[in-house]
Amino acid sequence: MPLFIRHKKPSPLKPTANPYPSRFQRWRHSLGLTFVLLLIVGGGLRLYKPFYDGFQQELFEGAAWVQGVFVQPFYETRALLKDTYIFMHLKEDHTRLKEENEKLKWQLQALNPLQHENAVLRQSLHIAAFEKHGYLTARILANPYDGIHHFFLIAAGQKEGLEKDQAVIVHEGVVGRLEKVGRHVARVLLLNDASSRIPVMTTTSEQKAILAGDGGFLPALVYVGDIRKVQKGEQVVTSGLGGIFPSGLPVGIVDEITNGKIRVRPYVPIHNLEWVHVLRTNSEGFVQELNNALEGE
Amino acid sequence: MRPLHRFLKTLPFFSVLFFIVGGSTLSLGGYPLLPALFLIPVFYWLIFRPEWLPLWSLFGIGLFYDALMGYELGFSSLLLMASVFAGQYVRPFLSSYQFLLIWGAFGLYSFGYLILYGIVMSAGFPLLVSWIYGFILYPLVTWGLSHLHLRLHSYG
Numbered sequence: 001m002p003l004f005i006r007h008k009k010p011s012p013l014k015p016t017a018n019p020y021p022s023r024f025q026r027w028r029h030s031l032g033l034t035f036v037l038l039l040i041v042g043g044g045l046r047l048y049k050p051f052y053d054g055f056q057q058e059l060f061e062g063a064a065w066v067q068g069v070f071v072q073p074f075y076e077t078r079a080l081l082k083d084t085y086i087f088m089h090l091k092e093d094h095t096r097l098k099e100e101n102e103k104l105k106w107q108l109q110a111l112n113p114l115q116h117e118n119a120v121l122r123q124s125l126h127i128a129a130f131e132k133h134g135y136l137t138a139r140i141l142a143n144p145y146d147g148i149h150h151f152f153l154i155a156a157g158q159k160e161g162l163e164k165d166q167a168v169i170v171h172e173g174v175v176g177r178l179e180k181v182g183r184h185v186a187r188v189l190l191l192n193d194a195s196s197r198i199p200v201m202t203t204t205s206e207q208k209a210i211l212a213g214d215g216g217f218l219p220a221l222v223y224v225g226d227i228r229k230v231q232k233g234e235q236v237v238t239s240g241l242g243g244i245f246p247s248g249l250p251v252g253i254v255d256e257i258t259n260g261k262i263r264v265r266p267y268v269p270i271h272n273l274e275w276v277h278v279l280r281t282n283s284e285g286f287v288q289e290l291n292n293a294l295e296g297e
Numbered sequence: 298m299r300p301l302h303r304f305l306k307t308l309p310f311f312s313v314l315f316f317i318v319g320g321s322t323l324s325l326g327g328y329p330l331l332p333a334l335f336l337i338p339v340f341y342w343l344i345f346r347p348e349w350l351p352l353w354s355l356f357g358i359g360l361f362y363d364a365l366m367g368y369e370l371g372f373s374s375l376l377l378m379a380s381v382f383a384g385q386y387v388r389p390f391l392s393s394y395q396f397l398l399i400w401g402a403f404g405l406y407s408f409g410y411l412i413l414y415g416i417v418m419s420a421g422f423p424l425l426v427s428w429i430y431g432f433i434l435y436p437l438v439t440w441g442l443s444h445l446h447l448r449l450h451s452y453g
Contacts, residue, residue, distance in 0.1 A: 031385070034352045035378055042356070042371055052370070059364035067365060070318045144321035146331040147423030149367055180367065187367060194419070215420065217327065 061182040064153050068141045068185070133246060135169075135277040136160055141185065143271070150190040150215065154276060157182045165244050167279040173250035173267035174198065174238060175276055186278075190270060191251070192219050199241035200251055205229040208239050211251060211264060218255055221262040232257055236264050244281065305449050309342045309349040312445065313358050316438075321365060325430060328423050332414060333431025335362070336407045337438040339377065343384035344391060344399065345446060352381055372417060376410060383409075396436075404432050 045051050086093070138156035156162055158181055168175045168188045176196060179189035189196050196213040200221070209224040224230060234254045240247025255265035313335060320334040339358075342350040359374025383406065391399055407428055415424045 031352060031381065035382075038352065038356050038374075038378065042374070046371055056364065056370055059360060059370065060367075063361055063365040066314075066361075067318055067321065071322060142322050144331075144365055145324060145329045146321065146366055147329045147427050148418045148420045151367060215423070 057182065060180060060187070061185060064141065064182065064185040064187075067144065067153060068155065071142045134280045136162065136280065137275055137277050138186075139275055140273055148194070148215065150193040150213070150270075151176075151179065152188040152190065152273075152276070154186050154188055154278075155184070156278065157184045157186050159183055161280070162186055162278055163282070166281055167245045167249070168276050169249060169279060170268055170273060170276055172269070173252065174245065175268050175270065175273070177244055178278065188276065191266060191268075192217065192270070198245060198251065199239045200236050201239040202230055202254065203235040203237060205231060205234060208241070209262075211236065218263040218265055219252075221254075221264060224262065227260060227262070230254060230257065230262055246279065246281065302452060305452050306349055308445065308449060309338070309346065310354045310358070312442065313338045313342075313350070314361065317358070317362055317365070326426075328426035328430070330427060330430050330434075332362075332424075333407050333411065333427045334434065334438070336410060336431060337403070337435055338442055339380060340384070340403050340406055341439055341442045341446075343380060344388055344402075347381070347384060347388070349449075352378055355381060368418070376413060380406070380410065400432075400435055403435050407431050 045055070136156060138154040138160070141153040141155050143152045152175075154168075162178060162181050164178055164181050166178045168177060174191060176188045176190040176193070177198075178186050180187040190213070191198055191211060192213040192215070194213055194215040196211075196219070198211040199208070200211045201208045205226075207225040207227075207230055209221040211219050212222045213219040221230070221236070232254050236251045236254065238245040238247055238249040238251060250267055252264040252266040254262055256263045316335040316338055317331070320330045323330045323334075339350070339355070355377040356374045359372075359377045360370055362373045363370045387402060387406075391402060411424050411428050415421060
């Protein structure tokens with residue numbers, strides 16, 4: 001009687017020889033052919049630009065729609081929970097807002113003479129008036145992230161009059177710009193994305209620079225006029241160069257300066273946002289005007 | 298084949314889509330779960346039931362992923378289709394009774410995939426963290442997929 005019973009070794013996942021090939025075996029034999037066909041057809045259509053652009057646009061909208069539909073129940077549940085919380089603290093909020101309102105009324109009274117004085121001084125010094133932009137408020141559909149690009153999908157698009165490269169902000173500061181605009185959905189490139197570049201300036205040392213994202217949490221300042229003048233804790237605002245972002249929008253503060261590298265901490269809590277405002281700037285018009293002016297020279 | 302059976306056979310394809318759409322908004326500690334998370338169902342079906350996840354469906358999944366993430370269309374399709382070939386050669390060496398071996402094979406496969414992905418997309422540390430998440434989550438996701446697998450198998 002054997003002491004040890006030798007178990008049968010489990011067989012590998014290998015199809016046994018079969019004189020009548022199954023559907024899978026037939027498929028397996030045609031794998032290379034399918035691969036080559038897909039490569040030829042896909043590659044050919046990729047090179048045909050009119051088809052590719054349209055297809056990419058449609059696929060982007062379709063993918064965003066699927067994502068939106070999937071996320072919607074979770075969004076509604078979160079909104080319901082939030083509403084319940086707000087409702088429970090309604091009385092405290094009312095008192096706080098009443099106090100805040102009183103305080104703002106006093107501040108407004110103090111600001112009225114200053115506003116008038118500012119207008120008179122602007123007129124005397126012949127300074128152009130600020131350009132006022134309208135804006136559209138849009139809900140964030142989702143923020144897909146796979147370690148490379150940082151962006152949001154928002155529930156507004158060409159139907160709402162949005163255009164590529166329009167600035168996206170919230171009341172704390174700059175969020176990013178519109179990278180792709182579909183019919184009902186648009187993609188917002190965030191300021192910490194590796195391909196984001198925003199012309200900015202520091203408020204105290206008045207150094208112009210470019211805010212360049214690198215995929216991390218803190219974007220960096222590059223092409224700084226004089227790097228020695230920039231101090232830690234300085235505010236960074238948009239400079240208005242480039243025509244996409246109006247000047248003076250808050251961006252963040254200088255968080256660290258190490259080995260000539262300046263890191264900026266954005267004001268906007270990017271991962272806690274629900275709504276954003278899209279400024280109705282006309283960046284394409286700006287570039288067109290700039291080109292016309294340069295050609296005129 | 299009855300319509301119900303036809304529909305059931307498409308569930309592996311939809312399971313991959315589910316992990317892409319559901320996982321794209323998830324992150325732990327600021328680091329993403331994708332793309333390693335959606336490689337788990339891809340690997341699972343390619344190893345256990347490759348005929349339920351044909352080449353053209355991976356081509357479509359790749360296009361969907363690229364469109365959602367804002368990349369040039371086709372790169373993920375190419376990588377996923379290459380996975381089919383890799384799966385074809387790796388499959389005979391794996392036994393369904395040796396879970397650790399399959400888990401290790403998934404670790405190697407996903408690492409190779411993410412290396413290629415990271416080189417082309419110029420990404421680094423977040424992808425490595427994503428790979429670690431994927432590797433850790435593999436048994437849990439596989440447990441769910443194996444139940445789906447058995448259910449589909451029972452329908453013939």
